[in-house]
Amino acid sequence: xxxxxxxxxxxxxxxxxxxxxxxxxxxxxxxxxxxxxxxxxxxxxxxxxxxxxxxxxxxxxxxxxxxxxxxxxxxxxxxxxxxxxxxxxxxxxxxxxxxxxxxxxxxxxxxxxxxxxxxxxxxxxxxxxxxxxxxxxxxxxxxxxxxxxxxxxxxxxxxxxxxxxxxxxxxxxxxxxxxxxxxxxxxxxxxxxxxxxxxxxxxxxxxxxxxxxxxxxxxxxxxxxxxxxxxxxxxxxxxxxxxxxxxxxxxxxxxxxxxxxxxxxxxxxxxxxxxxxxxxxxxxxxxxxxxxxxxxxxxxxxxxxxxxxxxxxxxxxxxxxxxxxxxxxxxxxxxxxxxxxxxxxxxxxxxxxxxxxxxxxxxxxxxxxxxxxxxxxxxxxxxxxxxxxxxxxxxxxxxxxxxxxxxxxxxxxxxxxxxxxxxxxxxxxxxxxxxxxxxxxxxxxxxxxxxxxxxxxxxxxxxxxxxxxxxxxxxxxxxxxxxxxxxxxxxxxxxxxxxxxxxxxxxxxxxxxxxxxxxxxxxxxxxxxxxx
RNA sequence: GCCCCCGUAGCUCAGGGGAUAGAGCAGAGCUUUCCUAAAGCUAAGGUCGCAGGUUCGAAUCCUGCCGGGGGUACCA
Numbered sequence: 001x002x003x004x005x006x007x008x009x010x011x012x013x014x015x016x017x018x019x020x021x022x023x024x025x026x027x028x029x030x031x032x033x034x035x036x037x038x039x040x041x042x043x044x045x046x047x048x049x050x051x052x053x054x055x056x057x058x059x060x061x062x063x064x065x066x067x068x069x070x071x072x073x074x075x076x077x078x079x080x081x082x083x084x085x086x087x088x089x090x091x092x093x094x095x096x097x098x099x100x101x102x103x104x105x106x107x108x109x110x111x112x113x114x115x116x117x118x119x120x121x122x123x124x125x126x127x128x129x130x131x132x133x134x135x136x137x138x139x140x141x142x143x144x145x146x147x148x149x150x151x152x153x154x155x156x157x158x159x160x161x162x163x164x165x166x167x168x169x170x171x172x173x174x175x176x177x178x179x180x181x182x183x184x185x186x187x188x189x190x191x192x193x194x195x196x197x198x199x200x201x202x203x204x205x206x207x208x209x210x211x212x213x214x215x216x217x218x219x220x221x222x223x224x225x226x227x228x229x230x231x232x233x234x235x236x237x238x239x240x241x242x243x244x245x246x247x248x249x250x251x252x253x254x255x256x257x258x259x260x261x262x263x264x265x266x267x268x269x270x271x272x273x274x275x276x277x278x279x280x281x282x283x284x285x286x287x288x289x290x291x292x293x294x295x296x297x298x299x300x301x302x303x304x305x306x307x308x309x310x311x312x313x314x315x316x317x318x319x320x321x322x323x324x325x326x327x328x329x330x331x332x333x334x335x336x337x338x339x340x341x342x343x344x345x346x347x348x349x350x351x352x353x354x355x356x357x358x359x360x361x362x363x364x365x366x367x368x369x370x371x372x373x374x375x376x377x378x379x380x381x382x383x384x385x386x387x388x389x390x391x392x393x394x395x396x397x398x399x400x401x402x403x404x405x406x407x408x409x410x411x412x413x414x415x416x417x418x419x420x421x422x423x424x425x426x427x428x429x430x431x432x433x434x435x436x437x438x439x440x441x442x443x444x445x446x447x448x449x450x451x452x453x454x455x456x457x458x459x460x461x462x463x464x465x466x467x468x469x470x471x472x473x474x475x476x477x478x479x480x481x482x483x484x485x486x487x488x489x490x491x492x493x494x495x496x497x498x499x500x501x502x503x504x505x506x507x508x509x510x511x512x513x514x515x516x517x518x519x520x521x522x523x524x525x526x527x528x529x530x531x532x
Numbered sequence: 533g534c535c536c537c538c539g540u541a542g543c544u545c546a547g548g549g550g551a552u553a554g555a556g557c558a559g560a561g562c563u564u565u566c567c568u569a570a571a572g573c574u575a576a577g578g579u580c581g582c583a584g585g586u587u588c589g590a591a592u593c594c595u596g597c598c599g600g601g602g603g604u605a606c607c608a
Contacts, residue, residue, distance in 0.1 A: 040608060121597095213608090239606050248534070248604070255606045262608050289602055291536060317537080318602075355570065363568085377570090390546070393538070394601070400557095401544070405570055407556040408546090415570050423567045476546070479555085490563095490572045510567095532570075 001192045001212075002042035003075075004068045005199055005337040007397055008319045014386045015316055016285035017205045018471040018524045025523055026466055031277050035269065036196075036212035038189060040262075042071065044171030047184050048163065049074040051170075053156075063191045073156075078164050080147045080157050083140050090140060094133040101126040172259055175217065199337050203379065204525055216268040220260040223268045224253050232303060244299045251296040263297060270301050274309065281310035283469065288315035288392065314469045317394035340402070341379065347403040348378035348411075352532065365531065373532045377411055378403065380526040384410035387524055388475040408479050410526050413517055416482040419489055420514035421530040423507075427495045431511050439504040447488040448509065454481045455512050458520070471524060478520045485513045 016032070024030045049070030050059075059066040104123045110116050148154050160166075174181040200206070224240060227233050233240050238256030253264045273279060284294060294313040301311065352370045365373065385402045389395050405411040424431055443449050454477075461477035464470075494510060497503035518528050 037608065042608090237605070241605075246535095250605065252606045257606085259606085261606070263606095265608095288537070290608080292603055293608085295536095315537090320601085351570065355568090359568080388546085389544095393545080396544070398544075404557080409556085409570090411570060415568080419568055419571090426567055472546075476555095483555095486571060487573090489567080493567070495567050531568080 001036055001038050001196060002040075002046045002067065002188070003071045005196060007337060007340055009337060010340075010382070011316050011319065011386055011391075012285050012287070013200075013203065013205055014383050014525075015314070015391055015471060016283075017203075018383075018387055018474075019283065019285065019314065019466075019469055021523045021525060022462060022466050022471065022474065026462065031209065031273075031279065032207045033209040033211055033273075034207040036193075036210055038192070038212035039175075039214040039217060039265075041167065041171050043174060043185055043188070044167045044169075045074040045078070046070050046188060047170045047174065047181055048167045050184060050188075052160070063188075064195045067188060067191065074163065074167065076147065076153070077157050077160055078167065080144060081161065081164055083144050087140060087144070090133070090137050094130070094137045097126070097130040097133045101130040172257065175259060199341070202341050203383070204527075211269075211272075213262070213265050216265050216272065217260075219268040219272065220264045223264055223271065224260070226271075227253060227267075227300075227304065230304065232300070242296075242300050242303075244296055244303070246299075247292075247296055251300055263293065263300075266293075266297050267300065267304070270297075270306060274306055279309060281312060283312045283314050285314045285316070288313075288317060291315055312469070314391070316391040317389075320394050320396045340399070341382065343399060344378035344382045344403045345374050346378075348381065348405065349374035351405055352377070369531075373529050376527045376529050377405065377414060377532065380410035380414060380521070381405055383524060383526055384413075384475060387471040388479075390472050391470060410521070410524075413478050413482040413521060414526075414528050414532060416485045416489075417514050417517045417521075417528045418530060418532045419485075420510045423494050423510055425530075427507075429507060431507070434504060434507055435511065437504070439501070439508065441508050442501060442505040444502070445488075445492050447484070447491045448506070451481075451484040451488045451509055451513065454484045455509075455516060458516050461520075462523070474520060474523060478517060481513065481516060481520075485517075 020030050020032045046067050050067075053070055053073055055066060055069075058069075101123070104119075104126050107119075110119055147157055170181060174185055224233065227242060228240075232242050233253065234243060234250075235241070236243075236250065239250075239252045240254035241250035241252050243250045251263050252261055253267070254260055270282070273282060286294070291313060294311075298311040298313075349371065352365075352374050356364050356370060381404065382402055385404070388408060423429070441452065443452055457477065458481075461474050465472075465474040488509070492506055494503065494506040497506055521528055
């Protein structure tokens with residue numbers, strides 16, 4: 001929470017929100033809880049930053065921006081010292097790896113075919129390893145020299161040589177109840193919350209609970225005691241550990257300095273949820289890189305006695321940068337989440353304006369209506385871009401793709417919906433009356449058949465999406481349905497149908513399509529508009 | 533080293549035992565006196581990383597290999 005939200009944070013929010021809606025729609029009693037990171041080292045960082053580097057004027061004017069700046073500055077200084085500490089070791093490793101690779105290349109190749117192959121492979125691996133180390137060494141050196149070439153920054157780095165330890169101390173002090181840090185935290189937290197809330201509001205995302213990590217802090221000591229009472233913990237290298245079958249490393253629940261960790265918090269969270277909500281299942285919508293952690297957490301929770309509950313790590317892939325590495329906001333690169341939403345809405349508005357201008361003046365929307373459409377379309381495009389991806393795979397972040405309004409996008413589906421509404425409006429159709437009249441649906445054209453078949457598969461799509469917690473199965477369905485409708489729209493005149501029977505039948509198909517699309521999008525928390 | 537995930541069209545990705553493997557984007561072409569062309573349609577584009585195996589049948593399951601990403605004792 002103490003750092004600005006960036007594009008990587010959108011997946012958890014959007015996927016979790018969609019799953020929550022889908023499961024609820026199927027009749028489950030769902031509790032959504034935003035497990036906010038409001039208690040970690042990041043707060044130690046901004047507390048440290050505030051103490052040493054704050055620009056009071058800037059903070060008074062725009063606290064969040066200033067806190068963001070402080071976070072980035074402290075991060076950079078910490079990384080610098082980390083890097084300096086790692087440098088000699090890395091240099092040595094790189095040199096050693098290089099020497100190994102060179103030696104292997106000069107060694108005689110075994111005559112035995114199998115052995116020769118093995119030898120070849122070993123060389124390849126050694127060369128790769130050497131290259132990898134050389135690359136990371138170069139990266140590190142570049143990073144360090146960036147700081148060193150910036151006089152004022154380098155000066156700060158020199159002055160704050162102990163920053164890493166100090167940040168941990170600030171965090172520890174906060175946790176220990178230090179009054180000053182506590183009051184700083186209480187001052188920062190509402191700012192950070194408000195900043196995040198702004199994003200949630202724009203996304204239309206709501207939670208039943210937002211019990212952050214800090215909420216569980218008072219329970220952590222008891223959790224460790226309870227585990228100890230069960231004989232589950234061992235002290236190893238000064239840390240309080242839970243050793244679990246099938247895992248090399250233990251789950252540490254209390255550090256040697258006495259501090260608790262997220263594993264402890266997560267156990268406390270399970271305890272709390274089981275006591276207060278008695279769920280049948282707990283889903284964790286979290287990046288797949290935390291898979292190991294959850295495997296351990298679930299195993300520990302079972303051992304602790306929570307057998308009657310299904311634990312699910314609903315993991316999702318990493319958002320990658322164009323370089324194929326996990327996406328990071330680079331220095332100076334300000335594509336935060338807020339900027340991304342702005343971008344999506346601006347792009348949509350541009351398209352709305354361009355297309356609406358081409359229409360008859362009498363059919364055009366006023367600027368307020370256009371802005372509303374742009375908002376719905378822009379935000380929808382963004383969410384859909386994420387949801388339509390198989391959640392388990394990584395994906396390459398592309399602004400262009402995220403704000404695209406053509407092809408397999410929410411826009412396409414919203415457009416199909418708006419076309420239906422256009423027909424109803426133009427024809428002056430009282431759709432409720434038509435539904436009540438109970439006219440028959442008559443299938444004559446292939447396009448009608450295709451559309452009708454698609455309509456019948458809605459429940460299957462929802463059930464499939466819920467079964468594996470995969471919203472993309474629902475987006476696939478909605479896209480296919482919208483495609484069927486587009487063909488139908490092209491080939492089968494509705495208002496100018498050949499007979500009243502055919503006209504009523506087609507109107508009913510339109511109605512069913514619109515309702516299905518709207519309901520489906522609603523499950524993804526994507527809105528529709530009557531005209532666009 | 534050990535563990536997890538991925539490799540499908542030029543690019544980004546669906547499909548995860550059953551028919552001639554799909555879409556979007558990019559590129560070629562066509563469609564607007566007709567309910568919204570943010571659309572529709574046509575053609576082109578693939579030894580589904582490689583090699584074995586299981587099966588009546590494998591992109592899909594198993595094994596090995598190659599390539600990429602991630603995790604791996606006190607960050608979350």
